[in-house]
Amino acid sequence: MPFKRKSRGRSKGSKGSGTTIQCGSCGQVVPRDKAKRSTRRVSLVDHQLGKELRAQGTYLASWTDTKWYCISCAVHRGIVKVRSEVDRHSRVRRRR
Numbered sequence: 001m002p003f004k005r006k007s008r009g010r011s012k013g014s015k016g017s018g019t020t021i022q023c024g025s026c027g028q029v030v031p032r033d034k035a036k037r038s039t040r041r042v043s044l045v046d047h048q049l050g051k052e053l054r055a056q057g058t059y060l061a062s063w064t065d066t067k068w069y070c071i072s073c074a075v076h077r078g079i080v081k082v083r084s085e086v087d088r089h090s091r092v093r094r095r096r
Contacts, residue, residue, distance in 0.1 A: 005088070009071065010034045024067035025077070036074040039066045 012018050012033040019032045043050055043062040050060050074080040 021068045023070040023073055025069055025073040028070045028073075030068070030070045032068070035068045035070060036079050037066060037068055038074075038077075038079055039064055041065070 010031065010033050012031070015033075017031075020029050021032045021035055022029055023035070024038075041062050042065045043060060045053065045060055053060060069077065069079060071080065075082060
């Protein structure tokens, strides 16, 4: 059966088998090089309160929350867009 992409949707090259991770949404076990990563900064303080505290010069600690998603969940959440066949073959990276 023919395949859609040269890489079969993975970015491992010829490394052999890679590590697996669990999807943050559905729990499916996915190879790490095939999964999509979503990183966001999380603060303990409410946004409006944090804005007022920063105006007074307070330092507010926050941490980065990294979640991995399988392709189907990444498409559902809008992290990855479905592209046309012409766009799939172009190697130009889009700006976020």
